[in-house]
Amino acid sequence: MKKQRICIVGDGLSGLMTALALNKLEGWEVHLISKKNKLLKDKRTTAVSASNFDFLNSVVRKLDKKLFWASNKINLFYETKDQNMNFLNFNEDKKNLMYIFENDKVKVKLLKEIKKQKIKTLKKNINNLKDLSGYDLKILCLGRSSKIYQNIIDKRSLDKDYKEIAITGYVKHSIKNLNTAQYFLKDGPLAILPFSKNSFSFVWSVNKNFPKKGISAVVKSKICEVLKTKNIKISNQQSYPLTLNLKRTYYKKDILILGEGLHTVHPVAGQGFNLVLRDINKLQEILKYYTGLGMSLKSCPALEDFTTNRKAENIITGIGIDLTHNFFKQNKLLDPLKETILKNVSKNNTLKKISKFISNQGLSI
Numbered sequence: 001m002k003k004q005r006i007c008i009v010g011d012g013l014s015g016l017m018t019a020l021a022l023n024k025l026e027g028w029e030v031h032l033i034s035k036k037n038k039l040l041k042d043k044r045t046t047a048v049s050a051s052n053f054d055f056l057n058s059v060v061r062k063l064d065k066k067l068f069w070a071s072n073k074i075n076l077f078y079e080t081k082d083q084n085m086n087f088l089n090f091n092e093d094k095k096n097l098m099y100i101f102e103n104d105k106v107k108v109k110l111l112k113e114i115k116k117q118k119i120k121t122l123k124k125n126i127n128n129l130k131d132l133s134g135y136d137l138k139i140l141c142l143g144r145s146s147k148i149y150q151n152i153i154d155k156r157s158l159d160k161d162y163k164e165i166a167i168t169g170y171v172k173h174s175i176k177n178l179n180t181a182q183y184f185l186k187d188g189p190l191a192i193l194p195f196s197k198n199s200f201s202f203v204w205s206v207n208k209n210f211p212k213k214g215i216s217a218v219v220k221s222k223i224c225e226v227l228k229t230k231n232i233k234i235s236n237q238q239s240y241p242l243t244l245n246l247k248r249t250y251y252k253k254d255i256l257i258l259g260e261g262l263h264t265v266h267p268v269a270g271q272g273f274n275l276v277l278r279d280i281n282k283l284q285e286i287l288k289y290y291t292g293l294g295m296s297l298k299s300c301p302a303l304e305d306f307t308t309n310r311k312a313e314n315i316i317t318g319i320g321i322d323l324t325h326n327f328f329k330q331n332k333l334l335d336p337l338k339e340t341i342l343k344n345v346s347k348n349n350t351l352k353k354i355s356k357f358i359s360n361q362g363l364s365i
């Protein structure tokens, strides 16, 4: 039987992982199309759950474990009038809760794997869907805001501009046994993500009008204050505008959107790429099923099945993260009440178990 052809456009984390996952399917020929010129280096880290790490491991042969920093403790703090109150801790003795990796290093590894697996790669700026004729399935992993999406889906999507930016960067430090942590500060949530013994990355989401002047000094002083240290060195500082975008339409005919283009969520819960990995896992499973039945994409409902399987979880998670973000936003009336609520959260083991399960495996809808 003639092989069906898939093209994946975009070589961010979503595109690279999709190419590798779908290349495992028999009966399909995978091509990856990426832009000719890149402007910004991705100097962020990403935290993935233990179950998504297992999926990554199943897709990438001989995954270099040194690229992933395992974390088995996560501590959450809330800034009150006189302290950062530690209101919730997740601890595991025998297993890991999450794995943190540097985006650019893992992208290099995924690209090497793509070459090793002889997946055809093409350098091309796609501006028109006609450029993709000849493929049975076209998957667009073009990031959060490509104009190309407008040609294939209706405008009904959940949109919100947080009017915030995420300031990110790498930090060298000498703190012993630093754990992964999230500080819900008055200025906005600050995540501390260790990725080696003496390095961590941070993501601090603040109002977009946050002082632009001397921002590096402000960031450094805040991190030193929070971690009660003096000796840190910051590098690779970047900033990202923050929006919520949850698409209601996922595909048209034989064109599917994946990645940030399908759901862009606030980074406060570190769930964006985790959702993408669950999407890719499900897509791989569905395509394998129909290919196994000997059906072509044209005669099977694979993309509709994918939408049915993934849309509810993606939308509920996006809204859940938005509610969490709103809860922790400064509010003079509610702030004293929040302290009481959070003190009770720390005592509630069921809530802890549910949060741990959802962060690891999603909603399993």
Ligand SMILES: Cc1cc2nc3c(=O)[nH]c(=O)nc-3n(C[C@H](O)[C@H](O)[C@H](O)COP(=O)(O)OP(=O)(O)OC[C@H]3O[C@@H](n4cnc5c(N)ncnc54)[C@H](O)[C@@H]3O)c2cc1C
Binding pocket: 009, 010, 011, 012, 013, 014, 015, 033, 034, 035, 038, 044, 045, 046, 047, 048, 124, 125, 126, 127, 141, 142, 143, 144, 146, 166, 168, 203, 240, 258, 259, 260, 261, 267, 270, 271, 272, 273, 274, 275, 276
């Ligand atoms: C500050 C921050 C922190 C985050 N932290 C986490 C975390 O800890 N855990 C987590 O799970 N998620 C996290 N996320 C989300 C995560 O970063 C993204 O889900 C992930 O990077 C996937 O992005 P993507 O590949 O879909 O899009 P992008 O990275 O935007 O990639 C899109 C690609 O498409 C290419 N492209 C665009 N247009 C064209 C075109 N016309 N032709 C060809 N190519 C094109 C671009 O060059 C680019 O390579 C975070 C996000 C932010 C903003």
